Amino acid sequence: xxxxxxxxxxxxxxxxxxxxxxxxxxxxxxxxxxxxxxxxxxxxxxxxxxxxxxxxxxxxxxxxxxxxxxxxxxxxxxxxxxxxxxxxxxxxxxxxxxxxxxxxxxxxxxxxxxxxxxxxxxxxxxxxxxxxxxxxxxxxxxxxxxxxxxxxxxxxxxxxxxxxxxxxxxxxxxxxx
Amino acid sequence: xxxxxxxxxxxxxxxxxxxxxxxxxxxxxxxxxxxxxxxxxxxxxxxxxxxxxxxxxxxxxxxxxxxxxxxxxxxxxxxxxxxxxxxxxxxxxxxxxxxxxxxxxxxxxxxxxxxxxxxxxxxxxxxxxxxxxxxxxxxxxxxxxxxxxxxxxxxxxxxxxxxxxxxxxxxxxxxxxxxxxxxxxxxxxxxxxxxxxxxxxxxxxxxxxxxxxxxxxxxxxxxxxxxxxxxxxxxxxxxxxxxxx
Numbered sequence: 238x239x240x241x242x243x244x245x246x247x248x249x250x251x252x253x254x255x256x257x258x259x260x261x262x263x264x265x266x267x268x269x270x271x272x273x274x275x276x277x278x279x280x281x282x283x284x285x286x287x288x289x290x291x292x293x294x295x296x297x298x299x300x301x302x303x304x305x306x307x308x309x310x311x312x313x314x315x316x317x318x319x320x321x322x323x324x325x326x327x328x329x330x331x332x333x334x335x336x337x338x339x340x341x342x343x344x345x346x347x348x349x350x351x352x353x354x355x356x357x358x359x360x361x362x363x364x365x366x367x368x369x370x371x372x373x374x375x376x377x378x379x380x381x382x383x384x385x386x387x388x389x390x391x392x393x394x395x396x397x398x399x400x401x402x403x404x405x406x407x408x409x410x411x412x413x414x
Numbered sequence: 415x416x417x418x419x420x421x422x423x424x425x426x427x428x429x430x431x432x433x434x435x436x437x438x439x440x441x442x443x444x445x446x447x448x449x450x451x452x453x454x455x456x457x458x459x460x461x462x463x464x465x466x467x468x469x470x471x472x473x474x475x476x477x478x479x480x481x482x483x484x485x486x487x488x489x490x491x492x493x494x495x496x497x498x499x500x501x502x503x504x505x506x507x508x509x510x511x512x513x514x515x516x517x518x519x520x521x522x523x524x525x526x527x528x529x530x531x532x533x534x535x536x537x538x539x540x541x542x543x544x545x546x547x548x549x550x551x552x553x554x555x556x557x558x559x560x561x562x563x564x565x566x567x568x569x570x571x572x573x574x575x576x577x578x579x580x581x582x583x584x585x586x587x588x589x590x591x592x593x594x595x596x597x598x599x600x601x602x603x604x605x606x607x608x609x610x611x612x613x614x615x616x617x618x619x620x621x622x623x624x625x626x627x628x629x630x631x632x633x634x635x636x637x638x639x640x641x642x643x644x645x646x647x648x649x650x651x652x653x654x655x656x657x658x659x
Contacts, residue, residue, distance in 0.1 A: 363626035371602055371627075387623055394622045398459075 240272065240280050245289060245308055245316040252293040254303040255281055268382030281306055289315055334393065338400060342411045352401045359390050359397075366390075424483075425450040425614055426582060431470050431480035433463075440466040441477065442637035448582065453608060453615040455625035458634035464618040465586050467634065471616060472505050472584045473497045484582075502531055506575030506613070508604075510587035512567040514559035514574070520546065521555040524573045531578065545573035549603050565596030569603055576607050583608060583615045589624045601627045 247258050247265070255277045263271045284290035289312035293305040308316070334355060341348040369375065370383035400407070424447035433441040440463040448454055448471070456464050469475035471482055473489045482489040484504070489497065501507070514523045524542035529535065546552040549569040551562075559567055568588060575583055585604060589597030605627050608615045619625050633640045 360622065360626065360631055363622060364629070367623075367626040371605070387626065391622050 239319065240276060241284055241289075242316060242319045244277070244280055245284065245312050246320070248290060248306060248308040249313070249316065252305045252307040254296060254305050256303065258306075265378055266382065267376075267379045268386060284312065288312075334397065335400070338404075338407070339411060342408050348408070349401060349404055352397050352404075356394060356397055359394050363387055363390050422449055424448060425485070426471055426616075427483045428467070428471055429481050429483075431467065431477045431482070433466055433470060433475065433477045440637055441470070441480075443480070444634070444637060444639050445480075446471070446632060446639050448614050448616055450581070451608075451612050451614055452630060453605060453617060453628040455617045455619060455628035455631040456634060456639075457619060457622070457625050457631055460620060462634040463637045464620075464634050466637075467639075468584050468586050468616060468618045472507055472582075473501055474507075502527055503578055504581050506578065506580035506583045508568070508571045508575045508583065508585045508588045510590040512559065512571035514567060514570060516559050519556050519558060520551065520562070520570050523559065523570060524577055527574060527578050541577055542573065545577050546570070548607070549573050550599075563596070564592050565599055568592060568596070568600045572600065572604055572607070576611065576613070579611060580613055583613050584618075585615060586618045587620070588617070589619070589621065594623070597621075597624065 243262060243266075244258055247253065247261050253261075255274065258281075259272045259274060259277045262269075262277075281290065285292065285306070288309055290306045290308050293307040295302045296305050297303070334352075337351060337355075338348045340346070341351050366383045366387050370380045370387075426448040428444060428446045431441045431444040432439075444463070444467050446454075446456070446467065456467060458464050466475065470477045473482070473484075473492075476490055480490075484500070487496075487500075489500075492500075514520075515526070518526070521539060521542050524545060525535075525538040528538035528541060533541075543552060543555065546555050549572055551566050551569050551573070554562060554566055554570070559570070562570065568591075572588075575585075583604070588604065589600055592600060601624060604615065604617075607613070615628070617625070617628050625631050
């Protein structure tokens with residue numbers, strides 16, 4: 238995930254300061270890890286260094302003085318380029334579950350029991366996410382983030398089911414090599 | 415450990431159910447407890463006899479062996495008349511394809527269980543309207559089932575299942591024929607109504623995203639219900655190499 242591009246996107250609606258950007262990021266992407274203030278300020282400084290954003294004065298608003306940032310034309314062009322760029326479909330994603338199944342076979346463990354327990358953990362997380370998205374008053378950003386996680390966990394589950402059905406074959410191959 | 419659940423008397427309880435269709439075995443000793451007000455998902459691959467288990471629990475099919483207890487009654491020992499009454503008053507059923515009566519209007523489909531129970535036409539219609547309103551299909555009440563979308567038909571079927579105020583709702587692949595957004599609407603409606611009325615739900619599904627609406631899941635394989643969720647300790651014990659330490 239590119240924090241710099243997301244901050245540029247949030248700056249597109251007008252000049253803003255770091256605290257406000259962090260708050261809007263966490264609101265807009267409720268299931269993402271909240272941004273740390275330090276990360277926001279470091280990223281803003283890099284955007285200024287790379288001339289994608291610039292300082293737009295300061296804003297006190299009754300409290301401590303805050304630096305306002307605005308996006309530059311170069312920043313807008315970069316944001317547009319990034320938003321249209323296709324994300325790699327990642328056909329060979331790092332798969333910790335598969336690695337554990339293979340290690341279980343190599344060490345004489347019980348990969349079927351591991352897959353069953355992993356499946357239960359996935360289901361428990363899916364129940365939590367379903368509760369989050371069906372809670373009264375859940376906003377659309379929350380629902381969509383939960384949907385994204387749910388469909389990916391569901392894909393993992395399907396893969397685990399197929400793998401459990403193929404364990405005999407996999408064990409024979411791992412043991413033979 | 416959830417001691418409350420362990421100690422509570424289940425609302426519906428199956429023990430050692432065996433059922434064969436001709437020479438083809440379906441259930442081979444399935445046992446299950448459903449507690450009042452809980453939403454329980456029964457999952458498993460196709461052919462694992464999830465639907466047969468649901469049919470036995472709902473009193474639609476009589477098992478060859480084993481018992482189904484509902485409160486202090488044993489379903490297998492009940493005469494057909496009492497079973498029919500239970501299905502009409504205490505149980506509501508939703509199938510994968512709504513199985514609405516095509517000749518009747520949506521409103522009459524929902525009112526039917528009440529009419530069969532002896533309620534007057536005006537009252538039955540009014541109560542049907544309430545449930546149709548609640549599931550967002552009141553505007554379709556004069557239509558026939560053939561004129562509805564899949565999601566609408568399933569919400570009408572839900573209204574029909576809930577209109578009598580059942581204590582148990584049996585849902586057999588209720589989202590199986592729907593796109594994911596319609597399925598989500600049906601599940602939200604079902605779970606919301608069950609929580610509000612206190613009805614227990616037995617939800618049979620092969621779809622993990624649908625099962626995730628339930629508070630608990632049991633898995634079926636080869637006609638039996640697998641033991642409850644694997645615990646971390648159970649997993650550790652199953653790792654044979656631990657014995658070498």
